[in-house]
Amino acid sequence: MILLAAKALLTLFVVMDPVGLAPVFVGLTGGRSPKEQRRTARRAVVVAGGVLFSFALFGPALLEYLGISLDAFRVAGGLLLFKIAVDMVFAHRERETDEEKAEASLREDISVFPLAIPLLAGPGAMTSVMILTAEARSVPGGLFVVLGAVVVVLLAAYVALMLSGHLARLLGRTGVNVVTRVLGVLLSALAVQYVADGVVDFLKQGLG
Numbered sequence: 001m002i003l004l005a006a007k008a009l010l011t012l013f014v015v016m017d018p019v020g021l022a023p024v025f026v027g028l029t030g031g032r033s034p035k036e037q038r039r040t041a042r043r044a045v046v047v048a049g050g051v052l053f054s055f056a057l058f059g060p061a062l063l064e065y066l067g068i069s070l071d072a073f074r075v076a077g078g079l080l081l082f083k084i085a086v087d088m089v090f091a092h093r094e095r096e097t098d099e100e101k102a103e104a105s106l107r108e109d110i111s112v113f114p115l116a117i118p119l120l121a122g123p124g125a126m127t128s129v130m131i132l133t134a135e136a137r138s139v140p141g142g143l144f145v146v147l148g149a150v151v152v153v154l155l156a157a158y159v160a161l162m163l164s165g166h167l168a169r170l171l172g173r174t175g176v177n178v179v180t181r182v183l184g185v186l187l188s189a190l191a192v193q194y195v196a197d198g199v200v201d202f203l204k205q206g207l208g
Contacts, residue, residue: 018161059129081194
C-alpha cells in the first residue's frame with residue numbers, strides 16, 4: 001500500500017505540475033482581486049477533482065465495457081505521457097491551444113476552462129488516474145489510496161495557485177523552467193515503465 005501511495009503521489013504530482021501552473025495562473029488572473037482569485041482557484045480544483053474522481057471510479061469499467069485490456073491502456077497511456085514528458089523537458093509543453101487561450105481571455109469564468117480542464121485535469125492526469133486505479137485492484141484499499149493521492153495533489157495545486165504570485169517572483173521564469181524539466185525527466189521514466197510493464201504482460205499472455 002505504501003508503494004502504491006508513493007507511486008500515485010509522484011505520478012500525479014509530476015503530471016499535474018502544480019509549480020508550473022503558478023505563472024499560468026498569474027497570467028490568467030493577474031488583473032483580478034485576491035478574493036476573485038481564491039474563488040477561481042477553489043472552483044478549478046473542485047471541478048478537476050470531480051473529473052479525476054469520475055475517471056478513477058468509472059474508468060476501469062469503461063475499459064472493460066469497450067474490451068480494452070489494462071496492458072493495452074498501459075502502453076497507450078505510457079506513450080501519451082512520454083510525449084508530454086518530452087514537451088516538458090524541451091520547454092514545448094502547451095496545455096492549451098492558441099484558440100483556447102484566446103477564448104479563455106474573453107471568458108469571465110476561467111475556473112472550468114482552461115484551469116480545471118485541461119490545465120489540472122488534462123489527458124495525462126486522466127490517463128494516470130485510470131492506470132493507477134486499475135493497478136490498485138490488487139491492493140487492499142488501493143482505490144482509497146489513489147483517491148487520497150488525487151486529493152493531496154489537488155490540495156498542493158490549490159496552495160500553489162494561492163501562492164502563485166510569490167512563487168513566480170521567487171523562482172522566476174528560469175526557476176519554473178528548471179522545475180518543469182526535472183519533472184519532465186521523472187515523467188519520461190514513469191512513461192517508459194508503463195510501456196515496459198504493458199509489453200511484458202502482453203508477452204506473458206502470448207507465451208501462456
